Amino acid sequence: MMRHGPMRAYRFATLLTTILSVTMPFGISSAGPRGQHQTPFLILVSIDGLKPEAILEAQSHGLKVPNLRALMADGIYATGVRGVLPTLTYPSHMTLITGASPDRHGIYSNRTFDPLRRNDNGWYWYAEDARAETLWDAAAAAHLSSASVYWPTSVGANIRYNLPQIWRSGTDDDLKLQRALGTPGLERELSATLGRYPGGMEESVAEDEIRARFAQRLIETRHPDFITVYLAGLDSEEHLSGPFSAASNATLERLDVLVGDLRRAAEREASGRATLCVVSDHGFAAVAHDVNLPTAFVTAGLISVDATGKITAWKASPWDRGGVSAIMLADPHDDAVRAQVGALLKQLASDPENGIDRVLEHAEIAAGHGYPDAAFLVAFKPGFEFGSSLSGDLVTKPSNLGMHGYLPEQPEMRSAFFMIGPHVPAGRSVGEIDMRQIAPTLARVLHLTLRDAEMEPLALGD
Numbered sequence: 001m002m003r004h005g006p007m008r009a010y011r012f013a014t015l016l017t018t019i020l021s022v023t024m025p026f027g028i029s030s031a032g033p034r035g036q037h038q039t040p041f042l043i044l045v046s047i048d049g050l051k052p053e054a055i056l057e058a059q060s061h062g063l064k065v066p067n068l069r070a071l072m073a074d075g076i077y078a079t080g081v082r083g084v085l086p087t088l089t090y091p092s093h094m095t096l097i098t099g100a101s102p103d104r105h106g107i108y109s110n111r112t113f114d115p116l117r118r119n120d121n122g123w124y125w126y127a128e129d130a131r132a133e134t135l136w137d138a139a140a141a142a143h144l145s146s147a148s149v150y151w152p153t154s155v156g157a158n159i160r161y162n163l164p165q166i167w168r169s170g171t172d173d174d175l176k177l178q179r180a181l182g183t184p185g186l187e188r189e190l191s192a193t194l195g196r197y198p199g200g201m202e203e204s205v206a207e208d209e210i211r212a213r214f215a216q217r218l219i220e221t222r223h224p225d226f227i228t229v230y231l232a233g234l235d236s237e238e239h240l241s242g243p244f245s246a247a248s249n250a251t252l253e254r255l256d257v258l259v260g261d262l263r264r265a266a267e268r269e270a271s272g273r274a275t276l277c278v279v280s281d282h283g284f285a286a287v288a289h290d291v292n293l294p295t296a297f298v299t300a301g302l303i304s305v306d307a308t309g310k311i312t313a314w315k316a317s318p319w320d321r322g323g324v325s326a327i328m329l330a331d332p333h334d335d336a337v338r339a340q341v342g343a344l345l346k347q348l349a350s351d352p353e354n355g356i357d358r359v360l361e362h363a364e365i366a367a368g369h370g371y372p373d374a375a376f377l378v379a380f381k382p383g384f385e386f387g388s389s390l391s392g393d394l395v396t397k398p399s400n401l402g403m404h405g406y407l408p409e410q411p412e413m414r415s416a417f418f419m420i421g422p423h424v425p426a427g428r429s430v431g432e433i434d435m436r437q438i439a440p441t442l443a444r445v446l447h448l449t450l451r452d453a454e455m456e457p458l459a460l461g462d
Helices: 002-023 066-074 089-098 135-141 173-181 186-194 205-222 233-241 246-269 293-299 335-349 362-367 435-445
Strands: 041-047 080-082 146-149 161-163 226-231 274-279 289-291 303-305 311-314 316-319 324-329 356-361 376-380 384-386 417-420 432-434
Touching: 041 089, 041 246, 041 435, 066 246, 066 274, 066 417, 080 435, 089 135, 089 435, 135 146, 135 226, 135 435, 146 205, 161 186, 161 205, 173 186, 186 205, 205 226, 205 233, 205 246, 226 246, 233 246, 246 274, 274 435, 293 303, 293 316, 293 335, 316 335, 324 335, 335 356, 335 376, 356 362, 362 376, 376 384, 432 435
Parallel strands: 041 226, 041 274, 080 432, 146 161, 146 226, 289 384
Antiparallel strands: 274 417, 303 311, 316 324, 324 376, 356 376
């Protein structure tokens, strides 16, 4: 009996190895810096306002972005990503982590609807407003740890290590608010060695550089399985000076350095297991005019203001800034007001100087999966943006030199997608994709599913 013991032990070990190789999920390594049976590591980086041609055609725009260009050679990339309605930051970012459209996930715009302007420009900061399952939720249910740096709609989200995005006053109290609403003690601990963390309205590329350092430290010290990182500086500059301005290009080149830093941090943390996905939420268009729709609604008696210019009552009101404006009715069943608004919008759209491309009615809006309660949607031509003034001229000089939020079919609104990883083919274009395909693709990397995703993931096989 003793003579057969070593052979039996060898056969058992071989059988055990075979069983483990079959039953372990695709892409999981059996060893790594954090022990055995390691899950994949995923880092999702959003560069707000990144146009795909800035990377795909970098030379023609005079851009030096070697780290982002390297993602094209080392992984897959889209020639463009068709976004959601509206092509604004918050609804887009919720789609990026749910795979659902705004009418399903519940984040309809950047700002919540506030016809009396009492909410001090409140945004959809709070995760409780989202109705769809996020990648953070699915990761937590699978006992994976997540981290996030400044991602939109992340206050109160199901994130273990969270530095959420929120602001109120633009003072140092905003930083106190972020501390209070983030993971207890996390920001103070990291700031002790990294320096001051930016407040919520501090969104230049310089603040992006700080937030990227915080993200790297989270990777190094908290070892999350999944981390989301949001960089706002390009969007801020494109609003100020327009897309592909000298300042915008300089900003993107600085952000390119951060992408390289984050890639190296991911590879150090999870060599052979790391997947990096870089996305954007929308494109950008140059702007030459503001169209102050609220002034027309005041003139028509649909919005009432007092002597100080404060709104006191409303029957119908525009909602949103950017390339579209949803028109909301105080009483959706008031057919007389609906007819009055329809006639007003038709009149405004008839004058090409007003920059209105077309006016959509409720059925068309519903087909676009945005603004489920809107009666109308005013879609502006590129070059025109919604203005919020309640008095004065209808068309005025622009508040911004660059804007987004236009209908998703506008080519200028295409966003970006790049992904590299151990099971991602190299140097492959996936053509133009739908933004709703991204979250289920990332879920597959983590061996998760998203119950509210509306599309299948991208095929990554050779």
